[in-house]
Amino acid sequence: MKVLKFGGTSVGSAERIRAVAHLIDDGQPKIVVLSAMSGTTNTLIEMANCLYRDEKQKAIDILQNLELNYYIVISELYATEPSIHKATEFIQTVFTYLRSFVNKDFYPLQEKAVVAQGEIISTTLMYYYLQECGIPSSLMSALNYMRIDKDGEPDYFYIEQNLKRELSQPDVQPLIITQGFICRNAYGEIDNLKRGGSDYSAALVGAALRAEEIQIWTDIDGVHNNDPRFVEKTRAIRQLSFDEAAELAYFGAKILHPSSIQPAKKENIPVRLKNTLHPEDEGTLITKESPVENVKAVAAKDGITAINVKSTNMLLAYGFLRKVFEVFEAWKTPIDMIATSEVAVSLTIDCTDHLENILKDLEKFGTIEVDTDLSIICIVGAFAAGKTGLGARVLNALTDVPLRMISYGGSEHNISLLVKREDKQKALVDLSHKLLDIESESMF
Secondary structure (H helix, E strand, O other): OEEEEEOOHHHOOHHHHHHHHHHHOOOOOEEEEEOOOOOHHHHHHHHHHHHHOOOHHHHHHHHHHHHHHHHHHHHHHOOOHHHHHHHHHHHHHHHHHHHOOOOOOOOHHHHHHHHHHHHHHHHHHHHHHHHHOOOOOEEEOHHHOOEEOOOOOEOHHHHHHHHHHHHOOOOOOOEEEEEOOEEEOOOOOEEEOOOOHHHHHHHHHHHHHOOOEEEEEEOOOOOEOOOOOOEOOOOEOOEEEHHHHHHHHHOOOOOOOHHHHHHHHHHOOOEEEEEOOOOOOOOEEEEOOOOOOOOOEEEEEEEEEEEEEEOHHHOOOOOHHHHHHHHHHHOOOOOOOEEEOOOEEEEEEOOOOOHHHHHHHHHHHOEEEEEEEEEEEEEEOOOOOOOOOHHHHHHHHOOOOOOOEEEEOOOOOEEEEEEEHHHHHHHHHHHHHHHHOOOOOEOO
16 A cells, blocks of 8 residues: 655645546555645634734634635536535535634634644545545544654554554545644644644554555655755756655755654655656655765755854863753754864754743853854765765865855765855855756856
């Protein structure tokens, strides 16, 4: 069995829903994981924010506009009156439920239930369309098998046992539609997977079932070897290792979330990235091993803050770094890059929610300097320790770009460079010219 995930743009209109239905109707058993239709999740979050601010009329207006959009989708998607009637009644029921939150106190847990309706809508509309087309299928609620524990992490045992129980029901069809992103928490309340969303859902389902392959369908033909928003003539990479894909995903390749790699890697299940607009394209295959190349791709991650802690007390002092790291652990803030000298340590973060508290705690260790609005440039490939000349090639490619920090050696698959955000585009283009052999110019 294969697990296929389709993102919001892939089911973002009646036309796209029909296209996905055609793709999955091939007679092969599969579980199809769907995101909410594009724009729905953001709209529901906007509605929730209005309720937090007690802007009830604005929340009602947002819901009304969203509901009207779904009626348009229904009129374009279905060809028969019974299907139109059934889908219309379903949408009316969902939005009656959503409006019930307007006249009551609103809490974060209720927001999870509100946002979950996006995936519930998209999967139900798809299921109704398959029924209208006479394609045998089942609609399986992710709320019946997907769960996170008290730490917000997937409960692997629960997921596997309850997923198999759902699939063992006598009326289950070989083609199964289910929701991505949504789940229940350890207390049985509606929640979500946060990191990776529907990609993560598909990977967890695939891992639980030891699937033949996990496919992630988006609107781009795989992972590109550079950012096509800033560099022309990029190309899709045909094969990556799990580690290479995780590095690219973490450091800026938006097509895949890094969390979604781990369940597949754990069970050694191939992940294939495909394009719903060009389904004939082979996309990118992610496996345990991949062809060895010095440099495969470049990605960039924005919104980086660099913190430099300088202290003469650090000289020859053991335990100093531990104390610094404990500050970030206390404020639950992950570190991306780190560089040390005899009297200073520099590190980067991409979450600044607790920056003020972190800086206050770090002041006891020495002088603190902070740089903001930076970007990490990530160069990914197979960088065995015995190979020579790679560092020189990277630095020679960036002779005109000021480098704030360099990280090399912590991974055999990643060289990370820190630059000012204003220099990011030039760095990407220069690396394409001199490392990836892309004859491209800046797009801007």
